[in-house]
Amino acid sequence: MLSSIFVRFKTGLSYTAILSALIMSGCTLTGQQEQPLTPAAKAEMEMKQFQKVIDDAQGLASLDVIRAYIGLETLITDPQLRQKNIDDTWLTLTKLTPEQRRGVVIKADENTLQGWLDLLNTYEYNKDDADKLSTAVREWQTRYPRNPAALTLPASLLRLSQPSVSTNSQIALLLPLTGQAKVFGEAIRQGFLDAQSGLPQPQAMPTSQAPKNDDSLASILEELGISNTETSATNSDTTKESPDNSETNQAKEEKETDAFSSNMTVQLDPIAQNSRQVIVYDTNSQPIDILLKKAQQDGANLIVGPLLKPEVMKTIELQSGLPVLALNELDALPSATTVCFFSLSPEDETRNAAQHLRQQQKSNPLIIVPDNKFGQRMAQTFADEWQRSGGGTVLQQTFSSVESLKASINRGVGIRMTGTPVLPTANAPLPLETQSIPSAGGAIDSVYIIATSDELTLIKPMIDMAISTQKRPPIYVSSRSNQGGTGPDFRMEMDGIQFSDIPLMTGANLPLMQKASSKFANDYSLMRLYAMGIDAWSLANNYNDLTKGTLRFNGISGSLHVENNCTVYRQLPWMQFKQGKIEPVTQ
Numbered sequence: 001m002l003s004s005i006f007v008r009f010k011t012g013l014s015y016t017a018i019l020s021a022l023i024m025s026g027c028t029l030t031g032q033q034e035q036p037l038t039p040a041a042k043a044e045m046e047m048k049q050f051q052k053v054i055d056d057a058q059g060l061a062s063l064d065v066i067r068a069y070i071g072l073e074t075l076i077t078d079p080q081l082r083q084k085n086i087d088d089t090w091l092t093l094t095k096l097t098p099e100q101r102r103g104v105v106i107k108a109d110e111n112t113l114q115g116w117l118d119l120l121n122t123y124e125y126n127k128d129d130a131d132k133l134s135t136a137v138r139e140w141q142t143r144y145p146r147n148p149a150a151l152t153l154p155a156s157l158l159r160l161s162q163p164s165v166s167t168n169s170q171i172a173l174l175l176p177l178t179g180q181a182k183v184f185g186e187a188i189r190q191g192f193l194d195a196q197s198g199l200p201q202p203q204a205m206p207t208s209q210a211p212k213n214d215d216s217l218a219s220i221l222e223e224l225g226i227s228n229t230e231t232s233a234t235n236s237d238t239t240k241e242s243p244d245n246s247e248t249n250q251a252k253e254e255k256e257t258d259a260f261s262s263n264m265t266v267q268l269d270p271i272a273q274n275s276r277q278v279i280v281y282d283t284n285s286q287p288i289d290i291l292l293k294k295a296q297q298d299g300a301n302l303i304v305g306p307l308l309k310p311e312v313m314k315t316i317e318l319q320s321g322l323p324v325l326a327l328n329e330l331d332a333l334p335s336a337t338t339v340c341f342f343s344l345s346p347e348d349e350t351r352n353a354a355q356h357l358r359q360q361q362k363s364n365p366l367i368i369v370p371d372n373k374f375g376q377r378m379a380q381t382f383a384d385e386w387q388r389s390g391g392g393t394v395l396q397q398t399f400s401s402v403e404s405l406k407a408s409i410n411r412g413v414g415i416r417m418t419g420t421p422v423l424p425t426a427n428a429p430l431p432l433e434t435q436s437i438p439s440a441g442g443a444i445d446s447v448y449i450i451a452t453s454d455e456l457t458l459i460k461p462m463i464d465m466a467i468s469t470q471k472r473p474p475i476y477v478s479s480r481s482n483q484g485g486t487g488p489d490f491r492m493e494m495d496g497i498q499f500s501d502i503p504l505m506t507g508a509n510l511p512l513m514q515k516a517s518s519k520f521a522n523d524y525s526l527m528r529l530y531a532m533g534i535d536a537w538s539l540a541n542n543y544n545d546l547t548k549g550t551l552r553f554n555g556i557s558g559s560l561h562v563e564n565n566c567t568v569y570r571q572l573p574w575m576q577f578k579q580g581k582i583e584p585v586t587q
Contacts, residue, residue: 043075050075061095063104063113070112073148083152090154093120115144123157130544134161158338159547159566170277171540172295174305175327177282185307187526188327189280190519191533192304198273199534200511268508269554271534272541283311292320304540315339323547325539327532329567340546340566342539344532344557346374347381348570349478349500353448354385356500356574357476362446363391366419366473368459369450371398378450383422395419395444399451405458414466415459417444417473449477453490456481460494474498479505479572484522491577498585500572502557504531506584508573509556531557539568 037045053068069089076082093116106114122140126133137157141150153161173192175185279298281291288311295303303324306312312326316339324339357365367382369375375398383394397419399405451459456477463472479501504513505524513527520526535555545551546562553560558570574585 047072047075061092061097061100063100065092066116067110067113070116070148082148083155086148086152087154087156089116090119090149090157093117094123096120111144112147115140115147116149118144119147119149119157123160127160130161137161155565156549159549169301170279170299171302171304172298172300173278173280174283174288174291174295174303174311175280175307176284177280179284181284181308183526184529185283187520187529188307188533188536191530191535192537193278193533194530195271195534195537196273196276196278199271200509200515268503268556269538271538274541276541281305283307288314289318292318292322296320296322302540302543304536312339312341323543325536325543325546327536340539340543340562340568342532342536342560342568344502344528345570346378346478348558349572350378350381350450351385352500352570352572353476353478354382354391355389356498357446357448358386358389358391360446360474362474364444365391365394365446365448366417366444367394367396367422367448367450368415369396369398370455371400375450379422382448394422396422399455399459402454402458405455405462409458409462409465412465413462414464415462416466417447419444443473445473447473447475449475449481451477451481453481453483453486457490457493460497476500479528482524484517484524488580491582492580494577495579496577498574498576500574502528502531502570503554503573504528504556506573506575507582512556528557531555535560 050068050072054065054072057065066089069085069092073082073085073089076085101117101120104117106117119137119140122136123133126136137153144150149157173189175189176182177185177189279295279300281295283291283306285291286294288306292303292315300322303315303320303322305325305327306315307327309328309330312328312330315324315326316330319338321338326339326341328343329341329345354365365382365386367379369379379394379396383396386392386394395418397415447463449456449459460475463475475497477497477499479499482499482501482505503509504516504527507513516527516530520530535553535557538553538555539546539551539560542551542553546568547566549562549566551560551562551568555570558572560568560570563569576583576585
C-alpha cells in the first residue's frame with residue numbers, strides 16, 4: 001500500500017515538473033517570437049528563400065523562378081549584383097516555352113512581372129529589326145518607368161536594341177597621336193586606313209619574322225600587352241620607311257621569308273573595302289568628353305577607340321549614345337553598356353596556350369613567367385583556364401632579369417621540372433633558383449614560357465642543364481619571344497619549340513608582312529598593332545554582327561569571335577621551329 005502511494009506521489013511530482021518545464025519553455029519561445037527581426041536579418045532571410053527557389057530550379061525556367069528573381073532584386077543594394085540579377089531574370093524569361101507563356105496567370109499586384117512579360121513580347125515581335133526593337137524598347141520603358149529593366153536594360157537586350165550601324169556611316173577613330181603613346185596609336189591608325197584603301201592579297205608562299213627589344217613607357221606597354229624590351233620604336237619615329245635603308249630592309253625581309261615552310265595553312269577572310277568617311281581624332285589633344293561631342297557634331301555614327309584604359313573607362317561613363325568599339329579591355333567589364341571591346345590582350349594568348357596544351361593531351365604543365373605583376377597575372381590566367389577546362393594544379397617558376405639568368409648559368413644552376421602551385425596573386429611566386437615541390441599530379445609533361453627572345457635563349461639552356469634532352473618535356477612559348485632579327489641560329493637553337501602568334505607574323509599574307517616590316521623597321525610589336533588596326537576596320541564594318549554576338553572572322557590578328565560583354569576574343573595559330581624553318585603545328 002505504501003509502495004503504491006509512493007509511486008503515485010512520485011509520478012505526480014514528475015508530471016508537475018514536466019508541465020512546469022513546458023510552461024516555462026512556452027513562455028520563453030513566446031517571448032522570443034515576439035522579438036521582431038531587424039530589417040537586415042529579415043532581408044537576409046528573404047534573400048535566402050528567393051535564392052533557394054532559384055537554385056532548386058537548376059537552370060530550368062518557370063514563373064516561380066522569375067518571381068524569385070523579382071523579389072531578390074528588391075533586396076539587392078550592390079549595383080553590379082543588381083545588374084546581374086536583371087540579366088539573369090531576362091535570360092530566364094527567354095527560356096520560357098510558348099506553353100509556359102500561354103499558361104501564365106498574373107496576380108493583380110504583380111505589375112513588375114507584367115512589365116517583364118511585356119518586355120519579352122516586345123522583344124519577340126521586333127527582334128529581327130534592330131531599329132524597330134530600339135523604338136519598341138523605348139516605348140516599353142515609358143509604359144513601365146519603375147520596372148528594374150526600365151532603369152537598366154538587360155545587357156544582351158541593350159546591345160540587340162542598338163540602332164543598326166549603316167555601312168555608309170561615318171567613323172570617328174580616336175587614338176593617341178601625340179605624346180608617349182604616339183607610336184602605338186600611329187601603328188593602329190596606319191593599319192585602319194590601309195585596310196580601308198586596300199591591302200596586298202595573300203600569295204601561295206608565306207613568310208617568317210620575330211620581335212625586337214627596348215625600354216620605355218612601362219605602364220602603357222604592359223597595358224597594350226607589349227614587353228618593355230620588345231620595341232625600339234618608342235624613342236624615335238620608325239613608322240616611315242627610310243629611303244637609305246630600303247634595299248637593306250628588303251634583303252632582310254627576303255632572307256627571313258625563307259624561314260617559313262611552303263605549307264602554311266592559316267586562312268584569312270577578305271577585308272571590306274568601301275568609301276566610308278573616317279575622321280581621326282588625337283586623344284591627347286582634348287579631353288575625351290569634348291572629343292566625343294565633336295565626333296557627334298561632325299556626323300560620326302560609330303566610334304573606334306580610344307586606346308588607353310583610362311579613356312576607355314571615361315567613354316563608358318559618359319554614355320554618349322554612340323556605338324563604340326574600344327581598342328582595349330578593362331579589368332572589370334561592365335555588363336550593361338553599348339561598348340564593344342577589342343585588344344591584343346595577353347590574357348587571350350595565355351588562355352589560348354592553356355587550351356592548346358589540353359588539346360595536345362598534356363596534364364601536368366609548368367609555367368615560367370617574369371617575376372612581376374604581369375607574370376603573376378599571366379600565370380593566374382593560365383591556371384584559371386587550365387582548371388576551367390578540367391585540368392588540375394598548375395605549377396609555376398619565375399625569373400627576374402637577363403642578368404640574373406646569366407648569373408645562374410655561370411653558377412651552373414639549371415631549371416628543374418618543379419614549381420609551386422599557382423595561387424592568387426597575393427601569394428609570391430617562386431624564383432627559379434629556389435627548391436620547390438614536384439607536380440602533385442605526376443611528372444611535368446609540358447612547359448609554357450612567357451619570355452622575350454633574349455630571356456628564352458638563356459631559359460632553354462637552363463632547362464637542358466637540369467634534364468636530358470630525351471626526357472625534356474615539350475616546350476611552348478608565347479609570341480613575346482618571337483622578335484624581329486633573331487635569325488637562323490635562334491631558330492636552330494629553338495628546334496622543336498612551339499609558339500603562338502598572330503597570322504600576320506606566321507606568313508599567312510607574305511606581301512602584307514613585307515609591307516608592315518618596311519613601315520615599322522621590322523619591329524614586331526608595332527607590326528602587331530598595325531594588324532590590330534586592320535582588324536579594327538573589319539570589325540567596324542561588321543559592327544551589327546559584333547553586337548549580336550554572331551561575328552566570326554579570320555583576321556590578320558587572329559581568328560576572332562565574340563564572348564561575354566561584347567568582347568572580341570582572339571584564337572592564335574601555333575607554329576614550330578623545325579630544322580631552321582618555321583612549320584605550322586598540326587593538331
